[in-house]
Amino acid sequence: MRLKTCLGCGVVVLASLWLSLAHAADKAVLFENVFVFDGRSSERGRSPVNVLVVGDTIQTISAAPIAPPADADLTRVAGGGRTLMPGLIDAHWHSMLIGQKLVDAMTSDVGYTNLRAAQVAEATLMRGFTTVRDMGGPVQGLRRAIEEGRFPGPRIFPSGAMISQTGGHGDFRLPHEVPRAASQGLSHTELTRTAAIADGADEVLRRTREQLMLGATQIKLMAGGGVTSIYDPIDATQYTQDEIRAAVAAAENWGTYVTVHAYTSRAVQVAIEAGVKAVEHGQLVDEETVRLMAQKGIWWSLQPFLDNELANPQAGANRVKQLMVAAGTDRAYALARKHAVKVAFGTDILFSGDNGEVQNARLVSLERWYPPGEVLQIATGNNGALLELTGERNPYRKPLGVVAEGALADLLLVDGDPTADLSLIKRPESSFVLIMKNGRIYKNLLP
Incomplete structure (x- = not known):
């Protein structure tokens, strides 16, 4: 297994550099020590967990340490007790x-x-x-x-x-x-x-x-x-x-x-x-x-x-x-x-x-x-369920708006608990320390 330094550490990925970074995107990302807001409930999880993303999909969510695939090209993200939530x-x-x-x-x-x-x-x-x-x-x-x-x-x-x-x-x-x-x-x-x-x-x-x-x-x-x-x-x-x-x-x-x-x-x-x-x-x-x-x-x-x-x-x-x-x-x-x-x-x-x-x-x-947790649930899990009305015309075929095994890896790592302080959402430039879509990291402010 080969470990890499976190992609884009300390910087926002700029559009001019995005293409080259995208082609070098990690095949696996492991979020460690995060509290999960899953989009299906209006509450944040009470205990920290680890979340493994492989390719474009959330593969494993576990309170126990997760062993990545042996051949994974892995990025570790130290969550530090922050909130991981759906995009x-x-x-x-x-x-x-x-x-x-x-x-x-x-x-x-x-x-x-x-x-x-x-x-x-x-x-x-x-x-x-x-x-x-x-x-x-x-x-x-x-x-x-x-x-x-x-x-x-x-x-x-x-x-x-x-x-x-x-x-x-x-x-x-x-x-x-x-x-x-x-x-x-x-x-x-x-x-x-x-x-x-x-x-x-x-x-x-x-x-x-x-x-x-x-x-x-x-x-x-x-x-x-x-x-x-x-x-x-x-x-x-x-x-x-x-x-x-x-x-x-x-x-x-x-x-x-x-x-x-x-x-x-x-x-x-x-x-x-x-x-x-x-x-x-x-x-x-x-x-x-x-x-x-x-x-x-x-x-x-x-x-x-x-x-x-x-x-x-x-x-x-x-x-x-x-x-x-x-x-x-x-x-x-x-x-x-x-x-x-x-x-x-x-x-x-x-x-x-x-x-x-x-x-x-x-x-x-x-x-x-609505209370903050319900607001976030509407903008993630509810909206994801609405998208599923597209049926056979849905080009993605995996759940959106949730943090769940098998769902598409559209994720935000939030510096704080937005279910307690919704105003964090108004400051994405500082509150969203990591933005991932489809398993690719587009922004990472973590050291």
Whole structure:
């Protein structure tokens, strides 16, 4: 057995050096003397253990010393009683749309879009988010580059283009582009596969199949009005049951599911009756609708949308809609808890023009409704369970969001106990002393 000095000791792995380090990645990593938060419980383990990672998988968790395979190329990590926990998961992320303003999404060259997205991806991983469920945008190229090891970033579950009706939340066309003649070309956001406009069941069926063809792991439909929309009021119900059923049928035939953007009771109820498995947002639903979600086993992907320093302030009519959603957020979380709806966490940071720096703070803001351990459980084990709805379209085939034998080795070593002090999550640059994704160490501050 050959022992090596810890990879990247004392430094954060920089993007410029990442490729060469990745190719020299250790085949085995042994974490010694760590307290485990496993993502399945809301509590941290009471006794220290050792955790062996071989390749991309957690192989052994034991209170007793672990003997690595005799031929292992091994890195030992002295945990020193720190907390080992799953990598964080953001269940509502827009990898391609965060680093730009709305006008950029409507006009920017695709090359610029991808370069900004790569910067966002690296920053996302360095904040401890090792997996994201992308809820709309032309992310396939970025995902491929990350999967091939050409650039650091989180693993991505892509939805492809957001499918929207005419005038819906995903219709970014300018007024002079309407009506569109049969011979007229697609709009910029359609050409870049940011959004796909579809009216009628047959067209929705086609656009859904196109996203699946291009590698979507799940499908996202705009079933109601939105805050940043150009045209639609937030109370608008978008798509008929027949149209949504067409998308659901295509997704189920492909072995996966449909989720919908919707805020109001009517929009959510129409979508549930049409067979969707998850709802994004929903801050304006009534208690009857929440009961229905609980009865049907619907996943509720909620975001802590409050009117505070973490919000992306809107203007004009969109500001009014933003305040409506913020006012409904407290009640939404209370109803979700009351009726034991399956809750996922996502940030939905959009058109911020930065690298999504408020992502960790938005997660920590869930402490308003949940104790710290439950917050972490939602952002790890719960979100990992939501990802499993992709069924046969799940490209990874091993559990995510948990520290368990046989799970993928997406791990954070935290300097402290985040189940007691959730504010540690807000300081990833100092609190996360080691970040591992897929068994590879991307950051290591240990001496």
